[in-house]
Amino acid sequence: MDRRLIWLAVGAFATSTVAFVFAGLLPLISASAKISIAEAGRLMTVFSLSYAIGTPILSTLFGAVDRRRVIALALLCFIAGNALAAASGSYLGLLGAQIVMGTAAGLFASTAQAAAIALSSPDHRARAVSAVLGGTTLAVAIGAPLGALIGNLAGWRSTYLFIAALAFFCLAVLWLRLPHGISGVKLSLKERVMVIGRPGVLPSLVVTFLYLTGGFAVICYFGPLATQGAGMPVAMVPAMLLVFGLGAIIGNYSSGQLADRLGATRLVALSLTGFIAVCLLLTAVLEFAPSHLAGPLLIALMLPWGIIGWMFPPAQASRLVAVAPELASLTMPLNVSAMYFGIALGSFVGGQALELAPPAELGLIAAVFSLAALGVLAASTRQARRRGFQPG
Missing domain, CATH: 1.20.1250.20 (MFS general substrate transporter like domains)
Incomplete structure (x- = not known):
């Protein structure tokens, strides 16, 4: 290299x-x-x-x-x-x-x-x-x-x-x-953006946007989750991020291999489903776990969350490339923009929610956005099959 x-x-x-x-x-x-x-x-x-x-x-x-x-x-x-x-x-x-x-x-x-x-x-x-x-x-x-x-x-x-x-x-x-x-x-900005009109591109970008919105409604507020939700000192937040990051490495590494075996679309669906489950479990831990167990359980959840969460980006990128391989140089930057629009909305929604509700509710908000992404994925997959295109 x-x-x-x-x-x-x-x-x-x-x-x-x-x-x-x-x-x-x-x-x-x-x-x-x-x-x-x-x-x-x-x-x-x-x-x-x-x-x-x-x-x-x-x-x-x-x-x-x-x-x-x-x-x-x-x-x-x-x-x-x-x-x-x-x-x-x-x-x-x-x-x-x-x-x-x-x-x-x-x-x-x-x-x-x-x-x-x-x-x-x-x-x-x-x-x-x-x-x-x-x-x-x-x-x-x-x-x-x-x-x-x-x-x-x-x-x-x-x-x-x-x-x-x-x-x-x-x-x-x-x-x-x-x-x-x-x-x-x-290339002009119009040429870069008009690729959205290609069949299958816009739904893929919407899935990315919704998933990142839900994810960062929680990720951006790991600190309040730890301190206000689980009663941990702020000094434990780096440990949470480290465990989450280790899971991200595992998820990112395994995503390519699993996508080859299962197909990228199926792996994206599994990632979304697993993320919903983790978010609901996070809410349950913060709501119902005894105070002395909430912190350790929250940290333990970071590993599977990192794995599941970081299986999504490579598999989703593979799906988008498969939709229009000759336009990958244009669709990939749009996918990144969709990610950061999602991060922006997620961080805003999460902040607004914290002004009205306890940190535990962030898990429910994230689950709702991911459920919406799963619905868009299912609808776009059915539409692609009707066009005679077999998604990866």
Whole structure:
């Protein structure tokens, strides 16, 4: 494997850690900035919306620019956003930092994948993209708990400084190692978006959106789940994230093998069904388990949740590619935008719910969104079969 792909993956690790570490920083930011949990959660909503909206727009604007320069620009802006967050003395300053980080992270992700494809031979392109996306998985497994631990030990501002330093190191290495002249693809925003009209694409994006909405209605609020729901100290949140991340590694690794055996559509359905069960079990634990058992049981649930949850993204991506293989370069960025629109809505809905109900109810909300995703999946699968298309 080209070693330059490793540094693209490290860049993906740094830019993705911000999204997943927020669950561990939420109680710390809320207490430090003297804002409610819901207000702190809106920072994640703003980051995700900036990512989802900014990625296709910036990819269009910089589509024909040398990939090396675009990667450098994206990382510079990302570093600036983290520095702004660390130095911010107000809620508005934090919101502005989230906008900068979200748009920069989205631009880096789309450009890094394009660069990985350009650096690889045609028969190794899928492996190259997988290597870069592996940085995101490691962000869940290692970056989020490590960032939360740093936040608990040295303050949440230190987490942003750590991520900025890591991104700066990646910037220096990639600027030296990436070759000049990696050209992009110049497409209009209309050309990028019109692919939604292809049969099967929109329902697949809706499934992604609904699933991530339900997932992040809970994931974004792991801190309140632990402290308010299970009565654990905030210092235990990094442990929760670590167990969840270990499950994510297992789920991500096993997804490809299971998809080959069961089919991607069936695996997505199983992932959605399993996620609904875990969410209902989470609510039952927080509602009915004795106080001395609620915390350990909540942590134990993180492993199967991570496994089930991270079986979904690779299998869902495989389904979307199968719908229109020749348009994969366009449908994959749209799928990422659907993911971050879902994260934005999930973090907003979860924050609003916490202002009206105890943390245990978040599991029910997540289950409802996943049940809706399962319904869309079933309907779109039946429609595809009527068209004579056999989904994977």
